[in-house]
Amino acid sequence: MKIPPVKGTRDFYPQEMAIHNWIVDGWKRASLRNGFEEYDGPIFEYLQMYQIKSGDEIVEQLFSFKDRGDRDLAIRPEITPTLARMVNQRINTLPKPIKWFSVPRLCRAERPQKGRLREFFQWNIDIIGEDSVLADAEVIFTTVDYLREVGLTPNDIKVKISSRKFLSAVLKKIGISEEKLNSLYGLLDKKTKLPAEAFSEALIQQVGERISEQVISFMGSQSVTSVENIVKPDAGGELDIAIKELEDCASRLGQMGISDYCVFDPGIVRGLAYYTGIVFEVHDIQGDLRAICGGGRFDNLLHDFGGPKITATGMGMGDCVLEILLSEKGLLNQKISARSLDYFVLPVADNLLDDTIKLVAQLRTLGFKTxxxxxxxxxxxxxxxxxxxxxxYCIIIGDEFKAGDIVLKDMSTGNQKTVPLNEFLANPGKF
Amino acid sequence: MKIPPVKGTRDFYPQEMAIHNWIVDGWKRASLRNGFEEYDGPIFEYLQMYQIKSGDEIVEQLFSFKDRGDRDLAIRPEITPTLARMVNQRINTLPKPIKWFSVPRLCRAERPQKGRLREFFQWNIDIIGEDSVLADAEVIFTTVDYLREVGLTPNDIKVKISSRKFLSAVLKKIGISEEKLNSLYGLLDKKTKLPAEAFSEALIQQVGERISEQVISFMGSQSVTSVENIVKPDAGGELDIAIKELEDCASRLGQMGISDYCVFDPGIVRGLAYYTGIVFEVHDIQGDLRAICGGGRFDNLLHDFGGPKITATGMGMGDCVLEILLSEKGLLNQKISARSLDYFVLPVADNLLDDTIKLVAQLRTLGFKTxxxxxxxxxxxxxxxxxxxxxxYCIIIGDEFKAGDIVLKDMSTGNQKTVPLNEFLANPGKF
Structure with a gap:
């Protein structure tokens, strides 16, 4: 009985596993050197967890099921709700700010396509309990720190930064009411994915022709200050504060030495419902791929999950788009070290197999890949x-073995020498 | 809205995550030095995959669900069916023997209890395409290699070894028909979990009183040869071959230097339906816990999944029982290294924060945990x-900074010295 794999999932044969491990190990190293600690949660949670604040897209794409007690569960499509639950459970004892990372396996019932699978891995970093824009900048720096390490340059990728606070202040000044904002975000987030005309028509339907022109003009702004051609900030007002935050963020990114990776882009909205402050996405410059990652500040999420009002900012990067980009840029294969082996022990005759097995076990016990x-x-x-x-190295078990000697062959030079087994085992590294 | 975690799942806070990573890293190291390569598969497969050869217990405990195309899927309760599918897909191109390992996350809809959760991790090693008992011995050696490395001695644990071939030959010689064997295995596997009387009664019901006495006497045998007090092997017959295999295996384990960990135990049957040769379980000597791991030879599994007749032998070790045992033996906490940090950079005044951030980013870019x-x-x-x-180390950014100097404080000795920042950054390890 031959059963195929489920479409949209991946089999990691040793070669693919090596690439996967190389990506995940890089994520972990970057997290640790930036001061994040690792956590993880269950692969499934109560279905309800994902119906509270996840975007509509995610709710539609849940793999849900019932357990034997008829409880509604779902495989996690993202880890942020789990993070909120875990932090809330220990909110009084965890020292702040909480800087945590995770590399969860996630599942979404999507139609499989380039860069989107039904099962994937996602690097998540979050800083909880720190209000200042410095935390947003640190999340962006950690993201770039990884992407730069794997060889992506400012000629390959850009971090596009905006702010929900900024967007909301501008839209309200243009004349859009507070209640209409959330549904408008959904449309604005699709701007780059829709043909310009279709976007424009949908926008006119939502806000009318006059306002839609201002929105489109605003979304094309090249700098934070150029928005003043469209709307004027009042000193100390919402827009003024949002502009200062974006400028502060840019200045921090400058201090961190990654300005060349970063641009302001008011077109960045983020699909998820829970963002409240600075938001960002990393895109390939050619613009052929979906976003490599995205993130931002979400000030209400822990409260929405029954915890206190405490601020948070974070980032999520899936492995699928990243791997496509790295592969296209030729940054993948050359970096995966070939499978390594310390010793290959070979008997010249069958009657030496027993001694071979004994030596192999000894070398493995000493920690050598044999x-x-x-x-x-x-x-x-x-x-x-x-x-x-x-x-x-090869270790040849031959006629010399009767006298207690092995032949050690260096496979890179081809040189070989006869060595007493006892001396060799006492310090294999010496030979 | 406060939602609890699902019962039988675990939250890995950084402290628990460190323990988890320590266990998994040990599994990976032991696999690699014993020549196994890592693979992984999807977290879910077609439901049917698990209805072919998994034991009844596993089939009952599946978390199954439908995707949007109404296909029946299930979260993997074990990885062996996936292994069979993956190997079959590339059977002609993979060099034999295939030595693979994996550390899958698995889910079973069990009633949560000590050592059994609804979600757990399981170390799997398998050798496919090698008939000789040497492969079984290598699987057992790799298992012990890990358990020994984490500090478990022959006074803590025992590898109990038997053989399905041996068991089947003896039972048939005692007078049990071939057809009855599979259901009898299920009962024999429960021997240590049932009260002696309940076991005896159930056995009498299945095979009658006379045979049941012989079965119980056989299951108490202390050595492979002592079975000859109950049944006599015919030279070259099934039982004779099975005895020789067990003796061969014991001799290999001796050559590998782990005889002190291993005992023959005809009470080892294994619950899963697919075993065909040597089987083994590792138990704590006190016998308080469930098996730490189990494995054995399964010669038909790949064929059952639509592949060729090719032999395989492997082992699976969950993390739950292992962690309980390691914790009880005091082998856990002392081994988890405290979270480490290279540099903590601290400004003596607010106006030095900008310089602090700059230095932190530089050190992280150089790869230091800062x-x-x-x-x-x-x-x-x-x-x-x-x-x-x-x-x-602490790096103090103070008054000296105006002159381009930092103060470096060694936190283990308390010593501190003033160092020019440029010199320090050119080679931080030197100071």
Whole structure:
């Protein structure tokens, strides 16, 4: 009975697993050096968890099921609700600010397409309990710190930064009422994904022709201050504060040395419902791919999950788009080190297999990556296998073994020497 | 709105995550040094995958659901069916023997209890395409190699070894028909979990009183050869071959240096339906816990999943029972290294925050784990925080900074010295 894999999932054979591990290890290293600590939660939660504040798109894409007690559960489509639940559970004992990261496996019932699968991994970093824009800048820096490490330059990617607070202040000044904002965000977030005309028509339908022109003009602004051509901030007012925050953020990013990666872009809205402050996305410059990652400040989420009013800012980066980009830029294969092996032990005759097995076990116990061939074959055939397996050294168990000696062959130079087994085992690294 | 976690799942806060990572990293290291390569598959597969050969217990405990195309899917309760599917897909191109490992997240709809959760992680190692008992011995060695490394001795645990082939040959010789074997295995597997009387009664019901006495006597045998007091092997017959395999395995384990961990135990049956040869479980000597791990040879599984007849042998070890045992033996906390930090950068005044941020970003870019305090406070308060966070060094940004100097404080000795920033950044490790 042959059963296929489910569409939109991936099989990680050793070669793909090596790439996957290389990506995840990089995420973890970048998180740790930026002071984030790792956490994780369950792969499923109560269905309700995802019906509170996740965007409509996510709710539609849940894999939900019932347990034997008829409770409604769902596989996690994102980890932020779990983060909110976990932090709330220990809100009084966790020292603030909380800087946590995670690399959850997530599932969404999407139609599989380029850069979107039904199962994927997502790097998440979050800072909870720090109001200042410095925290937003630190999240952006950590993101760039990783992307720069894997070889992406300001010629490959840009961090596009805006602010929900800024967007809301501008839209209200243009004449859009508070209640209409949320549904308008949904449309604005789709601007780059829709043809210009379709976007314009949908916008006119929502806000009328006059206002729609101002919105489109605003979304094309090149700098924070150029918005003043459209609306004037009142000193100390909502818009004034939002502008200062964006400028403060830009200045922090400058201090951190990553200005060349960052641009202001009022077209960045973010689909999720819970953002409240600075928001950002990283895009490839060619613009062929979906966003590589996105994030921002969400000041109400912990409260929405039954906790106190405490501010948070974070970022999520999936592995699918990233891997496509790295592959297109030629940054992937060259970085994955070939499978390594310390010793390949080979007997020249069947009656030496027992001694071979004994030596292999000893070397493994000492911590060396060691294998042997189950099928004894000619010396040259076994050496070929050892070479294919990328072994650093071969240990030949031959006639010398009766006298207690092994032959050690350096596979990079081809040099070989006879060594007493006892001396070798006492300090294998010496030889 | 406060939503609790689902019962039987775990939240991994940073402290629990550190323990989890320590366990998983150990599994990975032991796998790699024993020549296994890592793979992984999707968290869900077609429901049917688990209805083919998994034991009844597993089928009952599936979390199943439908996708939007009305296909029946299930969260994986084990990874072996996925392994069979993946190997079959590339059976002609993968070099044999295939030695693979994985650390899948698995879910089973169990009643949560000590050592059994509804979500857990399981170390899996498998050797596919090697007939000889040497492969079974290598799987057992790799298992012990890990358990020994984490500090468990032959006084803590025992590997109990038997063989399905042996069991089947003995039972048939005692007079049990081939068809009855599978249902009998299910009962024999429960022997240690049931009260002696309940087991005996159930056994009598299945096979009658006379045979049941022989079965119980057989299951108490202390050695492979002592079974000859109950049934006599015919030279070259099924039982004779099975005995020779068990003896061969014991001899290999001796060569590998782990005889002191291993015992023969005909009471080991394994619950899963697909085992065909040598089977084993690791138990704590006190016998308070469920099996720490189990495994064995399954010669038909790949064929059952639509592939060729190719032999396989493997092992699965969950994290729950292992963690309880390690904790009870005091082998856990002392091994988890406290969270480490290279530098804690602290400004003595608010107006030095900009320079602090700049330096922090530079150190992180160089790969050092570096943090700073968002809240500027007194020097002594910040030093206390740095000490709590286990920082190796503090870098104090104070009055000297105007002259381009920093103060570097070694947190282990308390010594501090003034260093030019440029020299420090050119080679931080030197100071």
């Amino acid at each position: 294998i042997f061939s189950y099928k004894s074959g000619s010396l040259s055939k076994q050496l070929k296998t050892a070479s294919e397996r990328n072994a650093k | 943090i700073f305090s968002y809240k500027s406070g007194s020097l002594s308060k910040q030093l206390k925080t740095a000490s709590e966070r286990n920082a190796k």
